[in-house]
Amino acid sequence: MEFTNQESQQIKENLAEIETTKALPDSVLDIIYKKKLFKLFVSESLGGRAMDLPTALKIFQEASSIDGNFGWAITIGSGGGMFSPCFREDIAKDSFSPDNAVIAGSGHPGGKAVRTEQGYLVTGEWKFCSGSPYATIFTANCRRRRGKYRNCFIYSAPRSGRGFT
Numbered sequence: 001m002e003f004t005n006q007e008s009q010q011i012k013e014n015l016a017e018i019e020t021t022k023a024l025p026d027s028v029l030d031i032i033y034k035k036k037l038f039k040l041f042v043s044e045s046l047g048g049r050a051m052d053l054p055t056a057l058k059i060f061q062e063a064s065s066i067d068g069n070f071g072w073a074i075t076i077g078s079g080g081g082m083f084s085p086c087f088r089e090d091i092a093k094d095s096f097s098p099d100n101a102v103i104a105g106s107g108h109p110g111g112k113a114v115r116t117e118q119g120y121l122v123t124g125e126w127k128f129c130s131g132s133p134y135a136t137i138f139t140a141n142c143r144r145r146r147g148k149y150r151n152c153f154i155y156s157a158p159r160s161g162r163g164f165t
Contacts, residue, residue, distance in 0.1 A: 002059050007031050008066050018069050023133040028070070029100075037063070037074045038102040041081035046096040048081060076130045077102045080139070095137055104131035105139030113142035 003011075014025050024032070032038055040056045042048025051059075056078065064071025080103025084096045095101060111124020122142055129138070 002035065002062050003031075003066065011066050011070055015067055015069075018067070024070075024073055029134055032074065032077070033099050036099075038077040038100075039081055039096070040078040042084050042096050042101075046084060046092060047099070047101075048084070048096065073131060077104070079103075080105065080137070083139075098136065100134070101136050102131055102134060103137045103139060104129050104135035107141055109141040109143050111140055111142040113144050115144075 010031065011028055014028050017025050018028070036042075036047070036049050037059065039046075039048035040051045040059065042050070044050045060071055060075045063074045081096065083103065084092050087095060106126035106129045108126060108128070110126040111122055113120040113122050120142075122140060124140070124142060126140060129135075132138070
């Protein structure tokens with residue numbers, strides 16, 4: 001069992017707030033961070049749990065049995081950790097080592113990426129992006145010229161250690 005009775009109860013006590021605000025309150029995020037639930041697929045060297053998918057699925061199932069929204073948040077929030085081996089080592093360390101590291105993103109190409117001398121200028125709107133209130137990194141699929149797509153990793157200054165400004 002991943003969750004104690006006390007933790008399950010604490011999560012359940014916040015269900016109305018989660019439903020109303022469409023975000024996880026700090027008390028629930030603290031449980032997630034303590035248990036490294038957004039870092040299930042991140043290597044141990046980066047502070048993650050380096051789990052295989054079958055083991056993680058058991059956690060997703062248990063979390064979802066407490067509350068579907070809670071289970072979804074953990075499932076979608078941990079998935080970004082699968083990107084961690086694709087980063088340069090120094091960037092992976094900066095991106096995934098913080099206790100509150102979580103990637104939020106949208107697969108829909110809701111923006112435009114224009115190449116500049118510094119990289120890409122990304123503009124647009126993404127309708128669905130679970131976890132965005134507490135994300136430290138966003139992924140965003142963008143359109144480039146001639147309909148080609150580009151997946152961008154977008155960083156911004158954290159807001160009180162959680163989320164974007």
